[in-house]
Amino acid sequence: FITIINSQNKTLRNTLMREKSLTMDTLNPQVKAVEYAVRGPIVTKAGDIERGLQQGQKHPFTEVIKANIGDSHAMGQKPITFLRQVVALCSFPELLDSSSFPEDAKQRARRILQGCGGQSLGSYSASQGVDCIRQDIAVYIEQRDKGVPADWDNIYLTTGASDGIVSILKMLVSGQGRSRSGVMIPIPQYPLYSAAISEMEAVQINYYLDEDNCWALDINELHRAYQAAKEHCHPRVICIINPGNPTGQVQSRKCIEEVLHFAYEENLFVMSDEVYQDNVYSPDCQFHSFKKVLYEMGPEYFNTVELASFHSTSKGYSGECGFRGGYMEVLNLDLEVKAQLVKLLSVRLCPPVSGQAAMDVIVNPPLPHEPSYLQFHKEKRAVLGALAEKAQMTEQILNTVPGIKCNPVQGAMYAFPQKLFFKCVSLLQSLGISPDMMYCLRLLEETGICLVPGSGFGQREGTYHFRMTILPTTEKLKVLLEKLRDFHIKFLKEYASLEEPKR
Amino acid sequence: FITIINSQNKTLRNTLMREKSLTMDTLNPQVKAVEYAVRGPIVTKAGDIERGLQQGQKHPFTEVIKANIGDSHAMGQKPITFLRQVVALCSFPELLDSSSFPEDAKQRARRILQGCGGQSLGSYSASQGVDCIRQDIAVYIEQRDKGVPADWDNIYLTTGASDGIVSILKMLVSGQGRSRSGVMIPIPQYPLYSAAISEMEAVQINYYLDEDNCWALDINELHRAYQAAKEHCHPRVICIINPGNPTGQVQSRKCIEEVLHFAYEENLFVMSDEVYQDNVYSPDCQFHSFKKVLYEMGPEYFNTVELASFHSTSKGYSGECGFRGGYMEVLNLDLEVKAQLVKLLSVRLCPPVSGQAAMDVIVNPPLPHEPSYLQFHKEKRAVLGALAEKAQMTEQILNTVPGIKCNPVQGAMYAFPQKLFFKCVSLLQSLGISPDMMYCLRLLEETGICLVPGSGFGQREGTYHFRMTILPTTEKLKVLLEKLRDFHIKFLKEYASLEEPKR
Structure with a gap:
């Protein structure tokens, strides 16, 4: 009955009034x-x-x-005190004179502000992010990966990890019909991937994780999915989420090496979503970054495979989703393409600078000799x-x-x-x-x-x-x-x- | 000479190594x-x-x-103290106990935190933004527009104004060939518009501002541009930047009414970029919001014309670009389309919550009886x-x-x-x-x-x-x-x- 009235009203409305420009029929x-x-x-x-x-x-x-x-x-998780102290100090630098903030938090805040235009969190940063934060991220990655070199020129701050993932995918989508870009994603997947693929009209290529084997990635399944997809599109990217969302598995080193070898052979761009890198619980499991494994496979791999890895302030132990902080490291990107990526990112001006500051704390936490070390x-x-x-x-x-x-x-x-x-x-x-x-x-x-x-x-x-x-x-x-x-x-x-x- | 070496190197590289997946040739x-x-x-x-x-x-x-x-x-512009106090209090709520912060800043911060999940700036907000901030924005708009009603259900917090502009444009782009969506933009324009139009492969329809007449918008030029464009696309949107970027003009009330009448007649969606609404300097000029003028044109207009208006923390007197705060108010959106908009926004999860907090201060500044009023x-x-x-x-x-x-x-x-x-x-x-x-x-x-x-x-x-x-x-x-x-x-x-x- 209500439906009838509503639809009558609608007819009435449309007769009396200007039609809408944007309706379900005319929506993108x-x-x-x-x-x-x-x-x-x-x-x-x-x-x-x-x-x-x-x-x-x-x-x-x-x-x-x-x-x-x-x-x-x-x-109900409580914020990490040190992180919030640094963000508050950056937001209201008058607090740098307050004795109630520890010296290491002040030192971090001063350094970040030094990197901001006019020493203010209110300035746009460069499109790739604040220089000194990118440098801190590179140092963090080198430590995480036991000395594998990281160049801060390859680091891009992002608005959460999502922004980075969408930007890289956007670069990779081209072609029509059978030459349309195909994007390999795990099933089950985090729906940002399928949403971005839909929006860009790319071709979604499903590879199924093995539920009977703790949701492990099976290399044979990758081959199957790839071969089948080749018939109707041009597979160009493989996305991996490790540790897995929604599946909670942690990939073995061997499996990562297989994926990278496969990407090398098939000339695929690798996107490794590693936002849960700090969230490993099983004593039998260990986080291996795709980058470190690539390095260990030798220069033929490390100097060629295009790899974008994503991280975020939203997960890990900080759980700072609202700050929308994140970064990506992109390896082996063609130099001209890199300029195009920076151009693309520049249209959105910059990631939120307070999110960048939060990211800095995560990659640059208090050291053993510093006052906040124990509490942190x-x-x-x-x-x-x-x-x-x-x-x-x-x-x-x-x-x-x-x-x-x-x-x-x-x-x-x-x-x-x-x-x-x-x-x-x-x-x-x-x-x-x-x-x-x-x-x-x-x-x-x-x-x-x-x-x-x-x-x-x-x-x-x-x-x-x-x-x-x-x-x-x-x-x-x-x-x-x-x-x-x-x-x-x-x-x-x-x-x-x-x-x-x-x- | 250098070019020759480089191109030789490139050839060498390509012979020895795996080709790149992403090159200028394969870039989107x-x-x-x-x-x-x-x-x-x-x-x-x-x-x-x-x-x-x-x-x-x-x-x-x-x-x-x-x-x-x-x-x-x-x-070199200094931040507005009150805004930064509120953001610092929200970031590090322990400061709520500090006597060095004024009570009105604390009251704002408590209210914002009350609206956040777990009372933390680190939680995702709803896709449309924090409820109480949306309510404050609606109250602000009503006051600005001398009582024209504003419904907080029509308010969406955004990551700067750019995010809102891109989201609305994305909804409006559809069709192929002669039925492809056309977007009318002023020339000169702020290049976010042309960049978004390129990226979405929409059709850019230029209407030229009148340089000899202080960059005023001439309604005849709008008609000219529209008629010419109709031959090769489907004009669906008109974008206006008022006050103008890069042209610095402030539109007259009469001109706004003409634009709205034109949009009504031609069934166009109106996007009014009003991020400079507080930046009016000429004593002969006054900011008129598109919404208020639409209201004054009567219910036939006010209840039908689809209008999205954009604002931001980045401009005005606060100049807080780095926080990436902003909002849009969208009128007369079809209800089903509105659900689609919320869905689209939900993929990026939420705008940065500290930027939302900054936006709240701009729409809810200290009142005459409050301690920070004079300084603010x-x-x-x-x-x-x-x-x-x-x-x-x-x-x-x-x-x-x-x-x-x-x-x-x-x-x-x-x-x-x-x-x-x-x-x-x-x-x-x-x-x-x-x-x-x-x-x-x-x-x-x-x-x-x-x-x-x-x-x-x-x-x-x-x-x-x-x-x-x-x-x-x-x-x-x-x-x-x-x-x-x-x-x-x-x-x-x-x-x-x-x-x-x-x-």
């Missing part, structure tokens, strides 16, 4: 094609419920627990220790739930468990309802828990997952997992009985 | 097409010279004066007063130079004077040198003054301009203008004698 179809589930309909609904709760609406729960997005501070490392250890504990707890509890199968959360901030098949799937599908979406929607409505359906990240056909962060506090995460277990059991009883997964 | 042609003169080759050269000076290189000057970009703090307004008046003085001085001195003609700088931060024709133009052109570029390059090399050639903004064929900011301190600006005068006279003597402009 590439914008329409974009999907971004991390902030999709479930999350919108969660916001509505949250506002309802505040206004006294009744729900079978008292708070919404948002485990949909890697937003640490929103889930205590805070860092506390965050990473709690995450490791929660990673383990999440896997353990989820695997006690009948019909849920969860790989170890080796790194990053997410679990991506599989919900085993239930008979209702075909029924739901015949009604036009995505089983994944319906599961998450009912979970939200009945328990207040907000997760993201697996379909938003991609999954093998006929499998169903969800992504949840491990970011709620330990107590809250435990409650979440128990509520989820109860809901899942109830859901299975109500809708279907268990089946063996089809493979 | 849309990226190649982008031009952004504000940070173009002259500015790169200025940076090189600056570094050379620091390293003791000899030049006929001791410092580079950068009048190429609207970067107030880099030119003293600082604001000082900045705007100095700019008004420099605007007048720039026009006056430039118009004493033979062969230079400069319109009044009614607003914004720039003069865009014309260099009258000289006989060498055809000689230079036959050598493949742009006279504009050559002029600015020699000016830089001989005097250290960095300006942007008029060609970077667009100008009528056969006319030659440059853009200079009025941002250097009064003393430095005077030196700059005198050096420029001497250079211009010498240049004219050396290259050519004056001619009458051809019209």
Whole structure:
């Protein structure tokens, strides 16, 4: 009935008034094609419920627990004191005279301000970022990679990692029809990739991670995907997310070498999303940067393979998402192309300078002899220790739930468990309802828990997952997992009985 | 000789090594097409010279004066104390207990933090921005526009104004061939517009501002441009920059009404770039927002014309470019399209939250009864007063130079004077040198003054301009203008004698 009134009103409106210039019919179809589930309909609904709760609406729960997005501070993580001291000092330099700030924070702030036009955070920086911050990043990378040389000329500050990823992809997209650029991405993936590919009308080439093998990247699958794609596009880039989002795996050194060899052979540009490089929890796993492995493969590789690596202030132990800090290091870029990249970045003028300052602290933390050293490392250890504990707890509890199968959360901030098949799937599908979406929607409505359906990240056909962060506090995460277990059991009883997964 | 070695090296490299995946040949042609003169080759050269000076290189000057970009703090403008206090308090909330911060700054900071997830600037905000900041912006707009209603649901925080402008344009670009979207922009324009249009492969429709009439927008010229463009594309948007960049004019109310009537008739989406709304210097001029004029034209207009208006923390009296703060208000957007816009914005997660906080101070400054009121307004008046003085001085001195003609700088931060024709133009052109570029390059090399050639903004064929900011301190600006005068006279003597402009 309401629909009828609305559509009548619309007709009425259109008759009486000027037509709209921008409608769903005239909207850029590439914008329409974009999907971004991390902030999709479930999350919108969660916001509505949250506002309802505040206004006294009744729900079978008292708070919404948002485990949909890697937003640490929103889930209660406290900022690293030293980082915020440096940002505050840069923002209001009068504080440099205050005795309540430690000398090492002041020294960092003075150095950053020295690098800013007019010594102000309010000046535009150069398009690539503040020089001294780029230099600090290069030093950090050299230390991280045990002496592999890093040139600050290859460093670009970005607005979060997303900005860098989109800029590099934008450079690589060209051609029409069968010569259109193809971009290889893992499935499951972080939906920034698919969204950017849609928007740029590039060709998305899926390579599937091996769920049965802790979401490892299988080199044979890369070959398969590449060969199949060659028939209809020009594969030019391979994207890797390590540690994995949403899958939480940490890639082995051997596997990285295989990927790099493959990229070398097939002349692919490599984009390695390494924003979770500090988030490794499994004692058996270690973070290996793509750059270091490339170096160890010898100069024939290190001096030729085009590699862009991305980092961010948003993840790791700092979790500073709101500052939109990040950087990329780009190796072996053709010199003329590099000038084009700088030109492209210059149109957006510069990344937020306070985000650049935050990035500087992450790559240039207090040294053992400095006054903030102990507190900084205590805070860092506390965050990473709690995450490791929660990673383990999440896997353990989820695997006690009948019909849920969860790989170890080796790194990053997410679990991506599989919900085993239930008979209702075909029924739901015949009604036009995505089983994944319906599961998450009912979970939200009945328990207040907000997760993201697996379909938003991609999954093998006929499998169903969800992504949840491990970011709620330990107590809250435990409650979440128990509520989820109860809901899942109830859901299975109500809708279907268990089946063996089809493979 | 060097070229030969280089090209030999290149051949050698290509023979020995893997080819590059990304070269000028395989680069996205849309990226190649982008031009952004504000940070173009002259500015790169200025940076090189600056570094050379620091390293003791000899030049006929001791410092580079950068009048190429609207970067107030880099030119010595001091931040507004209250704004920085609020940002520092938000960044390091321990300062809320400090007695050295005024209560009104603390109240602003507490309110902003209350609106952030986990009360931290480090959380992602909603894609549209922090709710309470959007509410403050709506209140500000209502006050600015003397009671014209503003709905905070129509407000979107952005990463500087550029981000908003690019997002709206992205929505509006569609179609192929003759139905491809056309975007009407003023000439001269701010090159973000032409860069975004190139990148999106939209059709740029030039309407020329009337230099003989203080760069006013002539409605007949709009009709001309529109009719001509209709032959080969689908004109869908009109962009207006008011006050003008690079042209410094302030549009009359009558002219705005004409533009809005035209947009109404021709079903165009209106984008009004109003980032200089606080920068009006001529006593005869007044800023009229497009929204207020639309309202006064009656509900038939106010309830139908799609209008996006942009503002920023980077200009005005605060000049906080580095924070990348900004907002847009979008009226009469189709509801489904609005959801698409929010989706598109959600892919970049959120604008920098410290930039959002800075924006909040600009729309919610201290009130008369609050402790920071006097200082805030003293600082604001000082900045705007100095700019008004420099605007007048720039026009006056430039118009004493033979062969230079400069319109009044009614607003914004720039003069865009014309260099009258000289006989060498055809000689230079036959050598493949742009006279504009050559002029600015020699000016830089001989005097250290960095300006942007008029060609970077667009100008009528056969006319030659440059853009200079009025941002250097009064003393430095005077030196700059005198050096420029001497250079211009010498240049004219050396290259050519004056001619009458051809019209």
